[in-house]
Amino acid sequence: MITVEERAAELYEVIRSCTMCALAETRNHAVPGEGPVPAEVMCIGEAPGVNEDKQGRPFVGAAGKFLEELLAAGGLQRDEVYICNVLKCRPPGNRDPMPAEIEACAEYLDLQIDMVDPLVIVTLGRFSMSRWFPQQAISRIHGSVREFDGRLVVPMYHPAAALHQQNLRDVLLSDFHQLPAILERARVGRLPALATNVAKEEPVSMAKPALKVLPSESEPNALQPAPEGAQPGQIRLFE
Numbered sequence: 001m002i003t004v005e006e007r008a009a010e011l012y013e014v015i016r017s018c019t020m021c022a023l024a025e026t027r028n029h030a031v032p033g034e035g036p037v038p039a040e041v042m043c044i045g046e047a048p049g050v051n052e053d054k055q056g057r058p059f060v061g062a063a064g065k066f067l068e069e070l071l072a073a074g075g076l077q078r079d080e081v082y083i084c085n086v087l088k089c090r091p092p093g094n095r096d097p098m099p100a101e102i103e104a105c106a107e108y109l110d111l112q113i114d115m116v117d118p119l120v121i122v123t124l125g126r127f128s129m130s131r132w133f134p135q136q137a138i139s140r141i142h143g144s145v146r147e148f149d150g151r152l153v154v155p156m157y158h159p160a161a162a163l164h165q166q167n168l169r170d171v172l173l174s175d176f177h178q179l180p181a182i183l184e185r186a187r188v189g190r191l192p193a194l195a196t197n198v199a200k201e202e203p204v205s206m207a208k209p210a211l212k213v214l215p216s217e218s219e220p221n222a223l224q225p226a227p228e229g230a231q232p233g234q235i236r237l238f239e
């Protein structure tokens with residue numbers, strides 16, 4: 001029987017020779033992702049940059065160094081975490097990913113999430129965030145936690161966006177400081193208990209209405225009715 005590591009290696013080989021979108025013509029190296037499989041925490045960024053394209057590894061260079069600092073703030077070492085991007089090949093000039101490229105590459109990310117089977121997914125930047133939180137503003141929802149299909153998903157800013165903005169660095173550090181508590185919540189299985197009382201969210205195409213869960217001042221993390229004007233399908237465990 002094939003092991004999960006062998007499955008990952010096979011997937012990486014497929015990605016390295018993929019020609020399913022035009023980025024194959026301009027890349028030097030596809031960047032499948034790296035880290036243990038399975039892993040409790042999975043970080044998903046946007047797309048390889050110039051250094052990643054050269055080395056075939058995700059989050060190297062200054063953004064990668066800052067990500068390691070952020071992970072340490074969350075009590076994690078880089079080699080404990082699975083790290084990948086929405087796109088596996090670099091868009092020329094580091095332009096934004098295009099919808100057709102994201103769609104072409106989406107199945108690889110699906111397979112990686114299935115393989116890694118994380119308790120907590122940290123989205124880094126708006127392109128990975130929009131997979132679970134379409135039409136949302138990262139400035140409004142960063143650091144909040146919601147459940148999708150049995151996993152906790154936490155949107156955060158991209159480390160590269162914060163490299164030259166001290167205020168964003170502080171925001172990211174503060175959000176990553178929450179990770180141990182979020183992970184502990186996922187580990188001890190309190191979420192399944194909550195999930196018996198609220199509808200779970202599912203990925204964008206299958207979104208369905210649910211309650212919103214907000215912490216009460218007197219009773220942190222207690223279930224509360226959805227406030228007026230709440231978005232359907234939101235479950236927020238931490239503010």
Ligand code: SF4
Nearest residue numbers: 018021088089104105
């Ligand atoms: S970005 Fe994704 S879909 Fe496009 S060529 Fe690279 S691996 Fe294939």
